[in-house]
Amino acid sequence: MAAWRQGAVEVRGPRPIAERMSQIHIVRRPYLLAHRGASGYAPENTFTAFDRAVAQRADGIETDVRATRDGVLVLMHDERVDRTTQGEGRVADLEYSAIQRLDAAYGHPGRVEAEAVPTLEEFLARFGGRVGICLEIKQSGIESAVVEMVRSRGLLAPRPWQSAAPRGKAVLPPVSFTSFDLQSAAAVARLAPGSLVGHLTPEFDDAAIGRAIAQGLNQICPPANLCTPARVQGARERDLSIRAWQVRNREALRTAVLALVDGVTCDWPDWTLDANK
Ligand code: G3P
Ligand code: CA
Secondary structure, three states, X not given: OOEEEEOOEEEEOOOOHHHHOXXXXXXXXXXXXXXXXXXXXXXXXXHXXXXXXXXXXXXXXEEEEEEOOOOOEEEOOOOEOOOXXXXXXXXXXXXXXXXXXXXXXXXXXXXXXXXXXXXXXXXXXXXXXXOEEEEXXXXXXXXXXXXXXXXXXXXXXXXXXXXXXXXXXXXXXXXXXXXXXXXXXXXXXXHOOOOOEEEEOOOOOHHHHHHHHXXXXXXXXXEHHHXXXXXXXXXXXXXXXXXXXXXXXHHHHHHHHHOOOOEEEEOOOOOOOOOOO
């Protein structure tokens, strides 16, 4: 297999097209998940942000799942409602009836009108099967309820997920799962065998790869700025999919694209995936 150098690192496999032929703007395209919906343009984790993501042709939507005190699965990033709504308190301490009274667009500069906090059920009913969905488990203990809701809607992966070839098209199942909590991710992998389940990790090294594999996961989700062609290839050779997060600027996106990751999360679904821009 051909070898080339990225800085001090020898990389096996094809050099990214963008680097071989800088006069043309073609790169292997990772899929783009709109992070909390099109949250760069609309209040995060609202139907406005999700609809905007679809309108901007995102390949999928990433969102965050928690449970209220009475067990309703809702989409909210923070443990507390304080930052994104007019309310206060922990989601896990509030009844759904209280969550229903909150405005999820509260204080957002782009707010047009009040927005409900979406439930997972509403979200799956509206977007399931239309775009790839990535559910991040934000609260330990809800794994089974989340998987069963996805299963009941027929949205679990139709066949066991398989690694994409290095230059093949990335595969995005109807619903994939992630968590920063390795045990939560492992629980989902046991409950939904064959699904794409990733560990969100701030590290991207052999130890992080080994932890994901040891827990039966098939995806690792490192920060974009840690993605190099060599690291991505190393993870892929161990049959992991690689999806980058923390794409906070165009340089981070470019880094991930050039490293040939399978996918990214990004607040701005309309950003180009052309590494030369
Ligand atoms: O893409 C993963 C990303 O969603 C993880 O970070 O804090 O936005 O949930 P956070
Ligand atoms: Ca998230």
